[in-house]
Each structure stands twice: as C-alpha cells, then as structure tokens.
Amino acid sequence: MSPASARLPRAPARSPYRPPRASRKRRRARLCAPERPRDLLGAEAHLRAIALWSAIVGGLLSLLAAPLVFAGEPTAVSATLAFGMLVFGAGHVAAGVGLWRYQEWGRISMIALNVIGAVLNLALPPASSGVSLVIGLAYAAAIAITLSTTDAIRVCTADYRARVQEHRASVRFHTSPFFWLPLASLALILIACGVLVVATASFQH
Numbered sequence: 661m662s663p664a665s666a667r668l669p670r671a672p673a674r675s676p677y678r679p680p681r682a683s684r685k686r687r688r689a690r691l692c693a694p695e696r697p698r699d700l701l702g703a704e705a706h707l708r709a710i711a712l713w714s715a716i717v718g719g720l721l722s723l724l725a726a727p728l729v730f731a732g733e734p735t736a737v738s739a740t741l742a743f744g745m746l747v748f749g750a751g752h753v754a755a756g757v758g759l760w761r762y763q764e765w766g767r768i769s770m771i772a773l774n775v776i777g778a779v780l781n782l783a784l785p786p787a788s789s790g791v792s793l794v795i796g797l798a799y800a801a802a803i804a805i806t807l808s809t810t811d812a813i814r815v816c817t818a819d820y821r822a823r824v825q826e827h828r829a830s831v832r833f834h835t836s837p838f839f840w841l842p843l844a845s846l847a848l849i850l851i852a853c854g855v856l857v858v859a860t861a862s863f864q865h
Contacts, residue, residue: 698827700820703811704762708831709839710803711759714770718752721745748773759807762824764816771807774800795845803838 728742751773758766778800833839
C-alpha cells in the first residue's frame with residue numbers, strides 16, 4: 661500500500677437498515693417533472709357548496725322521518741312517506757359526502773337525486789306550488805348543469821384528487837352562489853315566519 665493511498669479517508673460503511681438511495685434517473689425525473697397546478701378552485705367551491713347543503717338537507721329529512729316511524733301505529737301512507745324521506749335523506753347525505761371528497765359516484769348520485777326531486781315536485785303538486793315550485797326546479801336544474809360541466813367532471817377524477825393531495829389550498833365554498841343563495845332563502849323564510857307570528861299575535865290582542 662502506498663503512503664498516498666494510506667492517507668485517504670475511508671468511506672463510512674452503509675447501514676443495512678438505511679433505505680436505498682434514489683437513482684439518478686429518478687431524481688432527475690422528479691426535479692424535471694411538470695407542475696400540476698390545482699387550477700379548478702372555482703369549480704371546487706361550487707361542488708363543495710352543493711355537497712354541504714345536500715348533506716344538511718338529507719340529515720334534516722332523515723330526522724323528520726323518525727317521528728313518522730316511531731309515533732304510535734303508523735298507517736300505510738305515513739310508513740311509505742317515512743320510508744321515502746329516510747331513503748331520500750340518506751341518499752343526499754351519502755352523495756354529499758362523496759361529492760365533498762370529489763368522488764365520481766358522488767357527482768353522478770347528486771345529479772340523479774336532483775332529477776328525481778324535480779320529477780317528484782312536478783308529480784306531487786300539493787308538495788310545492790307556485791313560486792316555490794319554480795325556485796326548486798330552477799335550483800335542481802342549476803345543480804345538474806353545474807355538475808355536468810367539464811370542470812366538475814375533471815375535479816372528480818383520480819388525477820385531480822392527486823393534485824388536491826399535493827397542493828393544499830383552502831376552498832372558499834362560501835363564495836359560491838350554491839352556498840349563499842340557499843342561505844339567503846332560509847333567512848328570508850325565517851324572517852317571514854317571524855313577521856307572520858308577530859302579526860298574528862298583534863291581531864289577537
């Protein structure tokens with residue numbers, strides 16, 4: 661052994677428990693990989709607003725169906741109504757959860773539920789009539805059209821869900837019309853009910 665080679669430091673022994681190093685090709689491919697931006701935040705806001713209200717409405721329907729089932733001896737009509745409300749409410753909750761997570765089955769289920777709801781509104785006139793019927797049909801049509809757009813379809817793909825995991829970002833679903841329009845409608849209904857109660861009490865006195 662020459663004196664020069666004796667002075668060279670030895671490389672430390674590699675631990676057998678250490679994970680293998682990435683090859684040069686893999687590291688180069690990782691560095692040169694194109695960015696996959698999360699470029700559909702507007703569509704995500706619409707989808708999540710629709711999903712949120714769907715889950716809320718579905719939960720309320722399921723809660724309203726419980727008294728019809730457990731109140732005394734239910735008749736055939738009340739049992740059928742309670743079963744339909746329970747199934748429809750559970751379907752809305754499940755579709756809302758799936759759509760919130762950008763699942764394709766959640767998007768398709770939401771479209772189907774809104775179409776079924778619109779058909780029921782037309783087939784059962786006592787359930788809703790006049791302005792409420794028009795508003796309900798317009799809202800269901802808007803949801804079905806929005807969920808059928810190219811952006812909504814792209815958001816519910818596995819590739820875009822991977823982008824969501826890679827790029828964390830806050831989805832401002834409260835800025836979507838699908839969030840604040842139902843909220844404004846609910847506020848107007850509560851205000852109208854309050855005015856009606858106050859007017860009725862004043863007339864009684």
